[in-house]
Amino acid sequence: MDSHQFRNGVRAALPIVFGYLPVGMAFGVLARQAGLTATEVGWMSLLVYAGASQFLAVEMIFKGAIWVPIVIATFFINLRHLLMSSTLSLYFNRSRLRTLGLLAAQLTDESFAVAMSNTSRIENRPGYLFGLQMTSHLAWITGSVGGAFFGGLIDHQSYGIPFALPALFICLLVFQIRKGHHVFIMVVAGVASLFFRWVFPGNWYIILTALVASGVGIYISSKLKV
Amino acid sequence: MRPEILILILGMALVTFLPRFIPMALFSRWVIPGRLKRGLEYFPISILSAIVFPILFFNGEGRMEIQSPYLLSAIPVFLFAWKVKSLWGSVILGMGVYWGLGFVL
Numbered sequence: 036m037d038s039h040q041f042r043n044g045v046r047a048a049l050p051i052v053f054g055y056l057p058v059g060m061a062f063g064v065l066a067r068q069a070g071l072t073a074t075e076v077g078w079m080s081l082l083v084y085a086g087a088s089q090f091l092a093v094e095m096i097f098k099g100a101i102w103v104p105i106v107i108a109t110f111f112i113n114l115r116h117l118l119m120s121s122t123l124s125l126y127f128n129r130s131r132l133r134t135l136g137l138l139a140a141q142l143t144d145e146s147f148a149v150a151m152s153n154t155s156r157i158e159n160r161p162g163y164l165f166g167l168q169m170t171s172h173l174a175w176i177t178g179s180v181g182g183a184f185f186g187g188l189i190d191h192q193s194y195g196i197p198f199a200l201p202a203l204f205i206c207l208l209v210f211q212i213r214k215g216h217h218v219f220i221m222v223v224a225g226v227a228s229l230f231f232r233w234v235f236p237g238n239w240y241i242i243l244t245a246l247v248a249s250g251v252g253i254y255i256s257s258k259l260k261v
Numbered sequence: 262m263r264p265e266i267l268i269l270i271l272g273m274a275l276v277t278f279l280p281r282f283i284p285m286a287l288f289s290r291w292v293i294p295g296r297l298k299r300g301l302e303y304f305p306i307s308i309l310s311a312i313v314f315p316i317l318f319f320n321g322e323g324r325m326e327i328q329s330p331y332l333l334s335a336i337p338v339f340l341f342a343w344k345v346k347s348l349w350g351s352v353i354l355g356m357g358v359y360w361g362l363g364f365v366l
Contacts, residue, residue, distance in 0.1 A: 050348050075266050082274040106272035116281045122304045124288035132286060139282035144312060151305040195356030201316050202338045202355025208309040209342035217306055224310035232315040233325055244311035245304055252303030
């Protein structure tokens with residue numbers, strides 16, 4: 036693995052770190068309130084590493100749920116990674132299965148979004164993606180264990196912290212607009228996501244939107260010949 | 262660690278890992294038909310739109326409702342990201358505007 040690529044990946048992860056630390060801390064605090072120990076919080080953040088489902092898990096534990104329904108809920112929440120994993124597969128056709136396993140284990144919405152902002156940097160360069168994801172993962176573990184140990188060191192509802200990750204996603208969405216018809220795809224996907232979010236439970240809206248909007252994308256690009 | 266929590270964590274880890282891993286493992290080895298590949302090109306922009314838009318129009322309980330502080334902060338971030346192309350700048354600007362709006366709204 037190339038250490039130069041790895042370092043570039045680490046640098047690219049810093050805005051994610053900035054968002055993950057306070058959110059991780061909030062998770063740690065909630066997990067303690069639900070009765071998890073700091074060690075259990077650390078292991079969960081290390082092995083599961085999926086924010087939304089970890090928040091849901093502690094909420095369900097708090098309400099007295101046992102592991103089976105929590106694992107089922109986790110499965111459905113994290114199914115959306117199928118899409119991101121499929122997309123990433125295009126760029127790693129020369130990597131070994133072991134390398135892919137490592138990259139897959141640390142795949143999140145945020146690291147995927149950053150990786151996609153410049154695909155020339157990830158194409159058959161597992162080192163870059165590994166640096167990016169490893170750094171983000173470390174921030175998530177540090178934040179959540181820190182929150183579990185020390186409680187909320189900072190008020191995570193203040194200083195604009197709730198908008199850190201949304202701002203990251205908005206900017207990375209803008210970076211995806213490279214051709215004129217991409218604006219149209221974005222509007223179609225935006226409207227579709229609101230509709231699906233409204234109609235369907237859970238976060239099926241992400242998968243459904245991706246399928247519908249990409250279908251529209253294929254249709255338009257075949258009409259425009261772009 | 263309590264055994265029931267260990268089982269919970271391992272179960273969650275497994276069902277999270279598989280959807281992250283299986284497509285990458287399969288599609289990196291198969292030749293993907295051109296049409297499907299073209300669809301994958303639109304996944305990033307579709308997924309990001311699907312993450313961003315509901316944040317602006319749904320509240321924490323999942324009811325449709327205009328989230329004014331989010332929506333009002335999103336507009337300058339969108340324009341800034343478009344013009345300046347800076348990820349850090351967008352995050353800092355967004356947090357600043359959101360924080361400031363908290364005093365005004």
